[in-house]
Amino acid sequence: METDIEKALAEIRRISNGSYCASLDKFSSTPCLGWEAKVRAGEFGKQEHEAHAEANRLMGRHQGMHEALGIIRTALTSPSTQSE
Numbered sequence: 860m861e862t863d864i865e866k867a868l869a870e871i872r873r874i875s876n877g878s879y880c881a882s883l884d885k886f887s888s889t890p891c892l893g894w895e896a897k898v899r900a901g902e903f904g905k906q907e908h909e910a911h912a913e914a915n916r917l918m919g920r921h922q923g924m925h926e927a928l929g930i931i932r933t934a935l936t937s938p939s940t941q942s943e
Contacts, residue, residue, distance in 0.1 A: 864935065868928060875924035882917035885910060 861869070885891060890910035897903040 868931065871924055871928050871931070875921050875928060878917045878921035878924065882914050882921060885914035885917060 888910060890907045891914055894903060894907060894911065897907060
């Protein structure tokens with residue numbers, strides 16, 4: 860049976876993975892593709908900027924959640940936690 864902590868960790872992992880996948884989807888969308896050529900041609904506009912900003916936000920969310928998950932796991936498995 861899963862403990863509340865295990866359920867919370869699984870939920871953090873789910874959110875992290877979902878954010879990672881969503882960021883990859885956004886990065887592979889038309890507004891994000893070929894940004895170098897769009898910048899050179901002067902065609903990098905608001906739509907492209909917003910798409911990149913959202914993709915970067917999602918990737919940042921993934922990275923933050925992933926880091927938090929590691930910190931929590933470390934705390935749960937530290938010797939001081941085990942002795943309580």
